[in-house]
Amino acid sequence: xxxxxxxxxxxxxxxxxxxxxxxxxxxxxxxxxxxxxxxxxxxxxxxxxxxxxxxxxxxxxxxxxxxxxxxxxxxxxxxxxxxxxxxxxxxxxxxxxxxxxxxxxxxxxxxxxxxxxxxxxxxxxxxxxxxxxxxxxxxxxxxxxxxxxxxxxxxxxxxxxxxxxxxxxxxxxxxxxxxxxxxxxxxxxxxxxxxxxxxxxxxxxxxxxxxxxxxxxxxxxxxxxxxxxxxxxxxxxxxxxxxxxxxxxxxxxxxxxxxxxxxxxxxxxxxxxxxxxxxxxxxxxxxxxxxxxxxxxxxxxxxxxxxxxxxxxxxxxxxxxxxxxxxxxxxxxxxxxxxxxxxxxxxxxxxxxxxxxxxxxxxxxxxxxxxxxxxxxxxxxxxxxxxxxxxxxxxxxxxxxxxxxxxxxxxxxxxxxxxxxxxxxxxxxxxxxxxxxxxxxxxxxxxxxxxxxxxx
Amino acid sequence: xxxxxxxxxxxxxxxxxxxxxxxxxxxxxxxxxxxxxxxxxxxxxxxxxxxxxxxxxxxxxxxxxxxxxxxxxxxxxxxxxxxxxxxxxxxxxxxxxxxxxxxxxxxxxxxxxxxxxxxxxxxxxxxxxxxxxxxxxxxxxxxxxxxxxxxxxxxxxxxxxxxxxxxxxxxxxxxxxxxxxxxxxxxxxxxxxxxxxxxxxxxxxxxxxxxxxxxxxxxxxxxxxxxxxxxxxxxxxxxxxxxxxxxxxxxxxxxxxxxxxxxxxxxxxxxxxxxxxxxxxxxxxxxxxxxxxxxxxxxxxxxxxxxxxxxxxxxxxxxxxxxxxxxxxxxxxxxxxxxxxxxxxxxxxxxxxxxxxxxxxxxxxxxxxxxxxxxxxxxxxxxxxxxxxxxxxxxxxxxxxxxx
Ligand SMILES: Cc1cc2nc3c(=O)[nH]c(=O)nc-3n(C[C@H](O)[C@H](O)[C@H](O)COP(=O)(O)OP(=O)(O)OC[C@H]3O[C@@H](n4cnc5c(N)ncnc54)[C@H](O)[C@@H]3O)c2cc1C
Ligand SMILES: Cc1cc2nc3c(=O)[nH]c(=O)nc-3n(C[C@H](O)[C@H](O)[C@H](O)COP(=O)(O)OP(=O)(O)OC[C@H]3O[C@@H](n4cnc5c(N)ncnc54)[C@H](O)[C@@H]3O)c2cc1C
Numbered sequence: 001x002x003x004x005x006x007x008x009x010x011x012x013x014x015x016x017x018x019x020x021x022x023x024x025x026x027x028x029x030x031x032x033x034x035x036x037x038x039x040x041x042x043x044x045x046x047x048x049x050x051x052x053x054x055x056x057x058x059x060x061x062x063x064x065x066x067x068x069x070x071x072x073x074x075x076x077x078x079x080x081x082x083x084x085x086x087x088x089x090x091x092x093x094x095x096x097x098x099x100x101x102x103x104x105x106x107x108x109x110x111x112x113x114x115x116x117x118x119x120x121x122x123x124x125x126x127x128x129x130x131x132x133x134x135x136x137x138x139x140x141x142x143x144x145x146x147x148x149x150x151x152x153x154x155x156x157x158x159x160x161x162x163x164x165x166x167x168x169x170x171x172x173x174x175x176x177x178x179x180x181x182x183x184x185x186x187x188x189x190x191x192x193x194x195x196x197x198x199x200x201x202x203x204x205x206x207x208x209x210x211x212x213x214x215x216x217x218x219x220x221x222x223x224x225x226x227x228x229x230x231x232x233x234x235x236x237x238x239x240x241x242x243x244x245x246x247x248x249x250x251x252x253x254x255x256x257x258x259x260x261x262x263x264x265x266x267x268x269x270x271x272x273x274x275x276x277x278x279x280x281x282x283x284x285x286x287x288x289x290x291x292x293x294x295x296x297x298x299x300x301x302x303x304x305x306x307x308x309x310x311x312x313x314x315x316x317x318x319x320x321x322x323x324x325x326x327x328x329x330x331x332x333x334x335x336x337x338x339x340x341x342x343x344x345x346x347x348x349x350x351x352x353x354x355x356x357x358x359x360x361x362x363x364x365x366x367x368x369x370x371x372x373x374x375x376x377x378x379x380x381x382x383x384x385x386x387x388x389x390x391x392x393x394x395x396x397x398x399x400x401x402x403x404x405x406x407x408x409x410x411x412x413x414x415x416x417x418x419x420x421x422x423x424x425x426x427x428x429x430x431x432x433x434x435x436x437x438x439x440x441x442x443x444x445x446x447x448x449x450x451x452x453x454x455x456x
Numbered sequence: 457x458x459x460x461x462x463x464x465x466x467x468x469x470x471x472x473x474x475x476x477x478x479x480x481x482x483x484x485x486x487x488x489x490x491x492x493x494x495x496x497x498x499x500x501x502x503x504x505x506x507x508x509x510x511x512x513x514x515x516x517x518x519x520x521x522x523x524x525x526x527x528x529x530x531x532x533x534x535x536x537x538x539x540x541x542x543x544x545x546x547x548x549x550x551x552x553x554x555x556x557x558x559x560x561x562x563x564x565x566x567x568x569x570x571x572x573x574x575x576x577x578x579x580x581x582x583x584x585x586x587x588x589x590x591x592x593x594x595x596x597x598x599x600x601x602x603x604x605x606x607x608x609x610x611x612x613x614x615x616x617x618x619x620x621x622x623x624x625x626x627x628x629x630x631x632x633x634x635x636x637x638x639x640x641x642x643x644x645x646x647x648x649x650x651x652x653x654x655x656x657x658x659x660x661x662x663x664x665x666x667x668x669x670x671x672x673x674x675x676x677x678x679x680x681x682x683x684x685x686x687x688x689x690x691x692x693x694x695x696x697x698x699x700x701x702x703x704x705x706x707x708x709x710x711x712x713x714x715x716x717x718x719x720x721x722x723x724x725x726x727x728x729x730x731x732x733x734x735x736x737x738x739x740x741x742x743x744x745x746x747x748x749x750x751x752x753x754x755x756x757x758x759x760x761x762x763x764x765x766x767x768x769x770x771x772x773x774x775x776x777x778x779x780x781x782x783x784x785x786x787x788x789x790x791x792x793x794x795x796x797x798x799x800x801x802x803x804x805x806x807x808x809x810x811x812x813x814x815x816x817x818x819x820x821x822x823x824x825x826x827x828x829x830x831x832x833x834x835x836x837x838x839x840x841x842x843x844x845x846x847x848x849x850x851x852x853x854x855x856x857x858x859x860x
Contacts (some may be wrong), residue, residue: 227576231708275672280581298654299710299716302577303703306584382538385555390538393490394705396551415586428705430574433491435589436596448673451597454604454628 002028003358005184007172007207009036011342012334013199014155019346023164023360028191029156029164032171034447035417036156036410039201041338043308045265046148046227046256047239048077049340052107052115052140060318061110064337067344071146074343078154080147081257081375087143087239088127091135096243103138114141122179129235129296143239147257147375148211149420153410154371160269160409162363168413175210177326195357197349201311202273204332211328216313221335222276223265224307226286229428232261240293249336251289258395258423259376260303263290276307296441304426309333320345322352329353373406374423391441392434394427399441406445413447458560460484461761462548463567464539466495468747469754470567471524474531486790487531488550490538495521496569497592498747502599503623509748520747536547542710546733563733563761566657566721566753568706570739572617575701591621592694604731606693610678611635612666614642615698615835616650622652633691635660636680643835657802669694677744700743718742724775724793725802727757732771735761740786742805770795776847778804779854785809786791787831787855789850802842806855808832814859816840832857
């Protein structure tokens with residue numbers, strides 16, 4: 001029997017599981033996919049937000065602030081990068097310009113006091129490649145870029161190092177509450193836990209149904225993104241944000257930790273919870289928009305295009321509550337800021353747990369918890385003496401890195417998982433040069449071997 | 457001490473250049489390749505479509521690569537070395553088992569080849585399942601690793617390489633369901649389609665556009681649009697063939713001038729880049745030519761480098777630009793250096809964006825100085841002879857194609 005069963009291995013579930021394992025609770029993380037990050041957390045923009053524009057007094061703002069602080073405190077131990085880009089909220093119209101003082105005021109009320117406005121001239125000094133149509137901007141020095149794949153992986157491995165079990169391909173299909181514990185039916189074996197934490201992302205309302213009539217409904221909101229090749233990386237320094245409208249935060253341009261430039265995301269409501277398709281027209285519109293912001297993007301090559309689904313609900317704020325009598329904690333509606341807020345959410349959830357169920361202490365890590373670095377700002381194996389064979393030339397991924405990703409405590413078990421752990425095949429050629437070699441090294445480790453030998 | 461020459465890429469172009477340099481008495485030549493074996497793309501093309509011109513008989517890619525390497529026996533070829541940055545004056549950054557190092561040469565030749573456009577930059581709608589490859593990765597999986605990635609794929613595009621994909625699939629015992637080509641005719645020369653249709657029994661669907669990919673984990677179907685009608689073809693794989701782009705990442709992040717049209721470096725008639733210590737040849741210059749052409753270009757560039765090391769190739773004080781306008785897609789050499797007379801038989805090589813019948817004209821300061829009626833097809837060579845044109849003369853040179 002476990003103290004805690006966390007349902008869902010997205011960034012939120014990984015951070016929560018890690019918090020409980022570190023707190024000494026016996027913890028199990030249950031994920032339906034063949035790997036963690038099978039849902040919303042698989043594809044996002046990779047930004048560490050300050051919360052400068054979050055709704056005042058919201059739980060979201062609170063979790064973002066504490067999540068941000070904990071990321072900075074924890075990242076060295078876990079070997080996670082921080083690319084200190086800052087952000088610029090750029091005014092493109094006179095109407096936008098009128099809104100900038102309000103943005104600064106909100107930021108200050110939210111406790112981010114270094115946010116300030118600059119004029120068009122200072123903006124063009126900071127970002128010389130930005131379209132000259134820009135009329136001014138708000139500077140948010142604390143908005144940064146992080147590695148969206150390594151962070152949750154590091155949290156999950158940290159959970160593991162503190163004794164948590166991570167079960168993949170383990171979908172929770174039902175459950176019975178016996179008064180002092182939950183018996184969860186899964187596609188694997190029965191899981192018994194004293195407390196259940198629902199972090200099921202786009203399925204959170206369905207999972208909530210195991211416990212009660214859900215008080216919210218998930219309304220997946222798709223975001224499509226285009227990633228430009230490394231030659232575009234230097235076209236801007238800061239994250240370029242638009243002035244938000246009532247409906248959406250709008251499309252941004254940002255560097256990635258992997259040395260690319262990204263444009264997106266879109267915001268499109270849809271029914272399906274697990275299928276995020278890309279759409280030619282939307283991708284072309286993103287590129288068009290990108291060129292209107294940075295004209296020199298013309299002629300830059302696209303490396304990747306992808307889509308993710310934000311687990312939104314009818315409510316603006318996060319839906320996080322404990323039901324003491326049912327020994328259940330709901331963590332839902334972590335729509336568009338979960339990468340930033342996850343560690344803060346975990347703190348908040350741990351607070352609810354201590355308040356309602358049991359105390360938490362401090363466990364000692366059993367193994368080392370640092371993850372391999374994927375970011376360009378920090379040293380990578382290809383630079384070292386005796387680094388061995390470089391397999392992926394676009395992203396300079398070595399055979400050693402691939403080997404490690406396949407044999408670490410939470411190993412990759414499919415190509416997607418391997419790509420997220422190493423960046424292999426994520427570059428401009430998308431496997432033209434290296435896929436055969438990657439598959440040769442990795443397929444013996446994969447559960448579902450996607451390639452079989454041919455006869456000749 | 458800088459080397460005489462560093463060659464980046466041990467494909468047909470790089471190896472041919474190295475051989476030519478050796479024959480000219482320049483032996484301090486280092487050929488670098490990031491793969492574990494030299495030979496370039498031919499290493500993984502298993503069919504007999506190489507070598508007629510260079511070795512006088514049809515060879516498979518691996519046989520061809522082996523012959524080239526044998527010819528380059530005395531050359532210092534270093535594999536497992538990735539060039540990561542090009543700097544002015546022949547300084548290049550490499551990474552190898554020794555870690556990151558700077559090395560330098562009096563001349564650097566870039567022969568990094570070309571690759572196919574994968575799915576993402578083609579902006580195809582739909583899900584992103586596995587089972588989506590380019591011909592290049594398919595060939596390596598089949599010929600180098602003996603893998604069978606799928607059973608019933610479709611092939612997108614009908615350049616020559618699409619038929620190369622068909623042969624590769626056949627070798628693995630896989631039958632493609634169809635070749636899907638958006639144009640009204642195949643891009644490769646006939647009778648490729650007839651061979652596909654009658655010999656291999658594979659339908660070639662022209663005027664068919666891929667509109668979406670379906671499938672959660674593995675490809676389950678493609679949706680195509682043909683004469684306004686949508687159709688779904690159940691399949692388990694997709695080969696994106698062709699739409700080659702130069703492997704020019706090094707150029708994009710360097711000081712060297714890049715040509716938007718070709719996607720490769722700008723060169724003059726002596727294969728020199730905008731920094732005259734750098735030269736370029738082979739498919740890096742142009743999507744795309746056969747290995748034979750890359751080989752010949754490499755040899756010519758080698759000869760030019762030898763001349764420049766002997767001091768027989770002066771630096772230009774002017775470079776005259778040759779402009780092209782739509783529907784011309786690109787032309788190269790893009791510039792003519794005034795310091796060297798254009799070699800006898802110099803040809804400009806060009807491509808068009810789409811099928812056009814019309815008059816191909818060379819204009820100098822708005823005056824037509826040469827013209828010819830042509831029927832141009834995409835991915836087919838369009839040649840403009842430089843003979844008789846005073847191309848070193850300063851002014852506005854333009855090559856255009858007016859339909860009609
Ligand atoms: C395009 C886009 C860009 C974004 N950019 C940013 C950004 O820059 N910065 C930022 O902070 N945030 C960003 N976000 C938001 C962030 O990605 C999300 O808030 C976060 O991923 C939500 O995580 P989650 O763990 O709640 O959900 P998920 O990642 O969806 O995790 C839920 C998991 O539960 C599993 N699951 C579901 N049902 C079951 C079951 N019955 N049994 C077992 N497992 C189950 C799922 O498979 C899934 O893995 C972005 C989001 C999108 C879509
Ligand atoms: C799938 C496919 C099928 C083809 N089929 C045929 C055919 O049947 N017949 C035919 O005649 N032609 C064919 N071609 C075209 C032919 O392969 C090429 O024309 C020829 O290989 C081009 O030679 P190259 O020397 O320019 O480049 P490549 O052969 O591509 O060689 C470039 C070399 O540079 C190396 N390199 C690149 N970047 C770096 C770096 N940064 N550092 C170190 N090394 C680097 C690469 O590893 C590679 O070895 C085919 C091409 C493809 C892609």
